[in-house]
Amino acid sequence: MKTYTFLLQLFLHYANMSFVSVSIQRFGFCCLPINWAGLDFEGKSKRFYILLQGGDCLEKRELQSLVDKMSLKEKIGQLTQFTPQYLGREDGELTGIMGDFAVDQVYLDSLGSVLNATDRNEVIAMQREHLKKDRLKIPLVFMRDIIHGYRTTFPIPLGLGATFDPQLVEEVSHVAGTESAREGIQVTFSPMADLCRDARWGRVMEGTGEDPVLNAQMAAAMVRGYQGAPGELVKDPTRIAACVKHYAGYGAVLAGRDYNNVDFSRLSLYQDYLPAFQAAIEAGAKLIMPAFTLFEGLPATASEYLLKKVLREYLKFDGVAISDWGSVGKLLTMHIADSQERASELALNAGLDMDMMAGAFVRGLSDAVAAKKVAVEDVDRAVLRMLNLKNDLGLFENPYRFIDAHETLPPAPSSESRRYARVAAEKSVVLLKDKNVLPISVKSHIAVTGPLAASQRILGAWSSYGKHDDAVSLYAGLKNQFENVSLIPDPISSDPADYANFDVIIVGLGEREDDSGESACKTRIELPEDQVALIRRLQHTGKPIIGVIFAGRPLALTNVVPYLDGLLYAWFPGTEGGNALANLISGKAVPEGHLPMTFPRTTGQVPIYYNEPRNGSPADDQHPTKFTSRYVDCQNSPLYPFGYGLSYGHIEYGKLQVNQPVLTDDQPIQITVAVTNDSDYRSSTLVQCYVGSTITSVVRPVSELKSWVKVVLEPNQTDQVTLTISVDDLAYVHSNLERFADKGDFIVRIGENAEEYQELTLAYQ
Numbered sequence: 001m002k003t004y005t006f007l008l009q010l011f012l013h014y015a016n017m018s019f020v021s022v023s024i025q026r027f028g029f030c031c032l033p034i035n036w037a038g039l040d041f042e043g044k045s046k047r048f049y050i051l052l053q054g055g056d057c058l059e060k061r062e063l064q065s066l067v068d069k070m071s072l073k074e075k076i077g078q079l080t081q082f083t084p085q086y087l088g089r090e091d092g093e094l095t096g097i098m099g100d101f102a103v104d105q106v107y108l109d110s111l112g113s114v115l116n117a118t119d120r121n122e123v124i125a126m127q128r129e130h131l132k133k134d135r136l137k138i139p140l141v142f143m144r145d146i147i148h149g150y151r152t153t154f155p156i157p158l159g160l161g162a163t164f165d166p167q168l169v170e171e172v173s174h175v176a177g178t179e180s181a182r183e184g185i186q187v188t189f190s191p192m193a194d195l196c197r198d199a200r201w202g203r204v205m206e207g208t209g210e211d212p213v214l215n216a217q218m219a220a221a222m223v224r225g226y227q228g229a230p231g232e233l234v235k236d237p238t239r240i241a242a243c244v245k246h247y248a249g250y251g252a253v254l255a256g257r258d259y260n261n262v263d264f265s266r267l268s269l270y271q272d273y274l275p276a277f278q279a280a281i282e283a284g285a286k287l288i289m290p291a292f293t294l295f296e297g298l299p300a301t302a303s304e305y306l307l308k309k310v311l312r313e314y315l316k317f318d319g320v321a322i323s324d325w326g327s328v329g330k331l332l333t334m335h336i337a338d339s340q341e342r343a344s345e346l347a348l349n350a351g352l353d354m355d356m357m358a359g360a361f362v363r364g365l366s367d368a369v370a371a372k373k374v375a376v377e378d379v380d381r382a383v384l385r386m387l388n389l390k391n392d393l394g395l396f397e398n399p400y401r402f403i404d405a406h407e408t409l410p411p412a413p414s415s416e417s418r419r420y421a422r423v424a425a426e427k428s429v430v431l432l433k434d435k436n437v438l439p440i441s442v443k444s445h446i447a448v449t450g451p452l453a454a455s456q457r458i459l460g461a462w463s464s465y466g467k468h469d470d471a472v473s474l475y476a477g478l479k480n481q482f483e484n485v486s487l488i489p490d491p492i493s494s495d496p497a498d499y500a501n502f503d504v505i506i507v508g509l510g511e512r513e514d515d516s517g518e519s520a521c522k523t524r525i526e527l528p529e530d531q532v533a534l535i536r537r538l539q540h541t542g543k544p545i546i547g548v549i550f551a552g553r554p555l556a557l558t559n560v561v562p563y564l565d566g567l568l569y570a571w572f573p574g575t576e577g578g579n580a581l582a583n584l585i586s587g588k589a590v591p592e593g594h595l596p597m598t599f600p601r602t603t604g605q606v607p608i609y610y611n612e613p614r615n616g617s618p619a620d621d622q623h624p625t626k627f628t629s630r631y632v633d634c635q636n637s638p639l640y641p642f643g644y645g646l647s648y649g650h651i652e653y654g655k656l657q658v659n660q661p662v663l664t665d666d667q668p669i670q671i672t673v674a675v676t677n678d679s680d681y682r683s684s685t686l687v688q689c690y691v692g693s694t695i696t697s698v699v700r701p702v703s704e705l706k707s708w709v710k711v712v713l714e715p716n717q718t719d720q721v722t723l724t725i726s727v728d729d730l731a732y733v734h735s736n737l738e739r740f741a742d743k744g745d746f747i748v749r750i751g752e753n754a755e756e757y758q759e760l761t762l763a764y765q
Helices: 002-015 061-069 072-078 105-109 120-133 157-163 166-182 202-206 212-227 266-282 304-314 340-350 360-370 376-392 415-428 474-481 529-541 577-586
Strands: 036-042 047-053 080-082 113-115 141-144 241-247 287-290 430-434 445-449 484-487 504-510 545-550 566-569 651-653 669-677 683-693 704-713 718-725 744-751 757-764
Touching (some): 072 080, 072 105, 072 360, 072 376, 141 376, 157 166, 157 202, 166 212, 212 241, 212 266, 287 304, 304 340, 340 360, 340 376, 360 376, 415 577, 445 474, 474 484, 474 577, 529 545, 545 577, 566 577, 669 683, 669 704, 669 744, 669 757, 704 718
Parallel strands (some): 080 113, 241 287, 445 484, 545 566
Antiparallel strands (some): 036 047, 651 669, 669 718, 683 704, 744 757
């Protein structure tokens, strides 16, 4: 011990470091010597990292020894998370309702985690003060919602879903994690793996869409981006731990209303809602957050079936289960608990490890243990999971996790992070309509108008530490790219003479940022009436009109699409939104986005999604008849289907070619299609592969997305795209909750979206 301390002090002396983010507290209880040490020193910036890795004791005996040394109150403190305000700090963002209750100082001194700290110096100060007070010197872990960027804001997750590009999503998640780690954040509450089918729900912006396969790939990509490959988290200072949420089925809230109830079957749970969580867990997610909502009459926070049977046994998750904000306390609101003691008993016995912001554990868990309603062994298991998380983050070796108090951070997003933000925004924007008006020449005379034309409030909800002043508006982006751009303020004339010198009108439309996100649900998802009226007035100018819509959800656009010559759906595109849109409008970039959610004709159609199960009285929009499942005032079909997205130019799909007509367990089928860009514009297409079985043992959708390939083609270029169908693509969950494929005929559909495709009938034998 003395030798290690002397060598460390000697090195620091000669390195002339003004701040050292290192702790040697753990040597006091380490039962084996250090067997590895690594140093990284950059002389110019005086940045310095020491990585200390212990032997097997750090993973097993040492952590268990810590648990054995704790009092019950110290254990309960370790299972509690509060905002900095509970520690007497003014720093800290509030993303829920604050509780009003006193907390025993012992719990605060042994607190396990801090939520929503927003200042790196405060993180350092809180950790330093905590280590002085905590008897066993167990470091805090700092957590925050890093949903689509920290300092640099990327498109909202629904927009990232529209990229259909998991590799890109992994990269931007790493950038977000890197910025967060430098500010002292070690855990993010992301990805949101909820299946989103109801656009009224404000939190659809936080998910990646309505398809289980797409959601699964995106959730896994985010986890890899935050955490890196297995083992990287403890070694790489740019990595943070991921908490996947909201487990499970929050996206099914009735009436699309936040915090409302849900009701779906176990078959739907396994078939539709679990795949994205399973993918995130298999990618290594360290935490999981149960939803506010119910499953089979019990809140997820108190569901032993969800947290033990499914999560621990079926999904093999061994990380931390942390409640959502105050959700243990909501067991009283739901009238299944009549005291904090009972709420703590239900939650911990169900398998919950950490209580976020309810204060239920610190007010009731010790009484539940004393009454023998909660076993000490179950408390110990939860504490051990928390210590394992801190160990996986390397906090016992370095409680400050590579924060340098004197490092100079850029005052704004860096040029490199902006590049990622611009590319992500370009690939997320969906071209919904183009009557041969796009792209437009940089020499064109452009009139820019509309309520969101010059707005920098395009970051979206959950933009963390993003600053609106850093955001590039649509107007600013066009000014950067085009030679003649004029902003037309309200009131807007519709007199053709006032637009004689303009070639085209670009209109910024959509929602406010706070119209979507948590607690931002709607009963109407159409554009505001004044925006519709604006489009209709502008039509009288006789000039081509291009609409750019900013939104956090699919909107029903039936009342404006007929009046637009071009339409770009930008979601909330983030810091570089305006530059990305200008690149797309000029043709410098190619539209590549495709819809991750179905767009309805009217609010009354929602929830609407492409892969709904068949029904016994299917309707035909082209030949409507009575006594079929249809509306009398609207078609069943969407305005824009799942997977829809145009590009400049025209892509022609050739005839499908199959290498064999029969699929077997060891012989997958390969289907090849030639795609040709027969236009003068560089263009993109997303070749989508859907599969459906002809006869099934339970009622299934007509078809489901299984894979896709994105292709960017130069003018007159042809490419051969091959997609593979395996037995696993035919498998589904049966009534006994087992997943396997039925023998027999099945249909493969390959095309540009869920409604435009070619199909083949093949066989599985």
